[in-house]
Amino acid sequence: QKEVEQDPGPLSVPEGAIVSLNCTYSNSAFQYFMWYRQYSRKGPELLMYTYSSGNKEDGRFTAQVDKSSKYISLFIRDSQPSDSATYLCAMSASNNNDMRFGAGTRLTVKP
Amino acid sequence: NAGVTQTPKFQVLKTGQSMTLQCAQDMNHNSMYWYRQDPGMGLRLIYYSASEGTTDKGEVPNGYNVSRLNKREFSLRLESAAPSQTSVYFCASRSVAGRGGYGYTFGSGTRLTVV
Numbered sequence: 607q608k609e610v611e612q613d614p615g616p617l618s619v620p621e622g623a624i625v626s627l628n629c630t631y632s633n634s635a636f637q638y639f640m641w642y643r644q645y646s647r648k649g650p651e652l653l654m655y656t657y658s659s660g661n662k663e664d665g666r667f668t669a670q671v672d673k674s675s676k677y678i679s680l681f682i683r684d685s686q687p688s689d690s691a692t693y694l695c696a697m698s699a700s701n702n703n704d705m706r707f708g709a710g711t712r713l714t715v716k717p
Numbered sequence: 718n719a720g721v722t723q724t725p726k727f728q729v730l731k732t733g734q735s736m737t738l739q740c741a742q743d744m745n746h747n748s749m750y751w752y753r754q755d756p757g758m759g760l761r762l763i764y765y766s767a768s769e770g771t772t773d774k775g776e777v778p779n780g781y782n783v784s785r786l787n788k789r790e791f792s793l794r795l796e797s798a799a800p801s802q803t804s805v806y807f808c809a810s811r812s813v814a815g816r817g818g819y820g821y822t823f824g825s826g827t828r829l830t831v832v
Contacts, residue, residue, distance in 0.1 A: 614757065640820050649721075649807055649823030650760070694759065703748060703767055703811075704775065705821070707760040 609633055612695055612708030621717050625682040629695035629708045632676065636697040636706075639671050641680045644692045644710065653693075654680065685715045719743055723808050723824035730798045730831045738793040738827050740808030748811035749791035750775075750821065751783060753804040760807065766791055798831045805829070 612629045619625055627641075637658055642650035654669040656662045656678075662669045668681040678697070682689055695708040724739045742749065751763040762775030766785040780802060782794045795802060805828050809821040 610759070612759075642820075642823075647826075649809075649825045650821075651823070652820035655820050696760075703750075703765050703773070704762065707752075709757055709759040 607632060608709075610695065610697060610706045610708045613711055614709055616712040616714060618714045618716060619685055621685060621687060621715055623685050623715070625680075625685050625689070625713060625715075627680040627682075627693050627695075627711050627713070629678050629697075630676055631678075631697060631706075633697075633699065633706070634673075634676065635699035636673075637700060638698045638705075639669070639678050640696040640705075641667075641669055642694040642696060642707075644694060646691075650694055687715050687717050690714045721808055721810055721822050721824035723806075723827050725827060726825065727828045728830070730795075730829065732798060732800060732831060734798050735794065735796050736798065736829075737795075738806055738808070738829075739790070740792065740824060741790045742808075742810040742822070743789065744810060744822065745788070746810035746822070747788070749785065750809040750811070751781075751791070751793045752807045752809065753777065754807060754826075755804050763793065763806075795829075798829075800831045803829060803831045 639656045641654040643653045644650040659673045666683045670679040692710040692712045694710045698705040721742045747768045750765040752760040764783040766772045769788045808824045
């Protein structure tokens with residue numbers, strides 16, 4: 607069993623839809639949770655960062671962490687074609703030098 | 718402000734050949750990392766350097782060596798390339814302040830094929 611599980615998709619939605627992306631994990635020591643966006647043939651870029659449990663909102667993006675269920679989510683409101691990318695979840699324990707990544711979910715937003 | 722720069726962007730090697738992947742960052746970050754990305758596997762840590770002068774193994778270090786040349790530069794060497802090392806390699810450095818929190822800044826990657 608992988609330490610971080612993420613549905614690879616692909617996920618296809620119409621423009622304007624609400625997108626929900628999710629990851630589950632097995633290591634209860636994880637405290638730092640991140641979402642990265644990766645466009646084709648580019649490096650990942652940090653999208654959202656959350657410490658411990660709770661919600662964080664940034665524009666059209668909302669990150670949720672439920673440590674009791676070992677489950678994290680990223681919601682994208684009013685999705686745009688420019689949101690088409692692969693979304694990677696990532697997490698680490700107190701030592702941030704060993705971050706674990708999900709395999710990524712490929713999202714396509716159709717005009 | 719270039720961020721994290723990786724060279725080369727593409728490389729084809731024959732089995733048994735050696736090469737060094739170069740990485741440089743201009744953000745004055747202390748920590749630097751090398752990851753490989755394979756389909757269905759996500760990003761896996763090869764080696765990291767928490768600060769200048771130190772290096773440590775990550776999840777998949779076998780077949781690789783690293784050098785932290787100075788605070789800016791962190792290189793990855795394949796001494797005898799194998800087909801299993803065909804992958805996309807990403808270098809990253811760590812931001813500890815500002816909007817990014819504890820997130821990483823990644824380079825654009827090196828696509829390596831070993832035949």
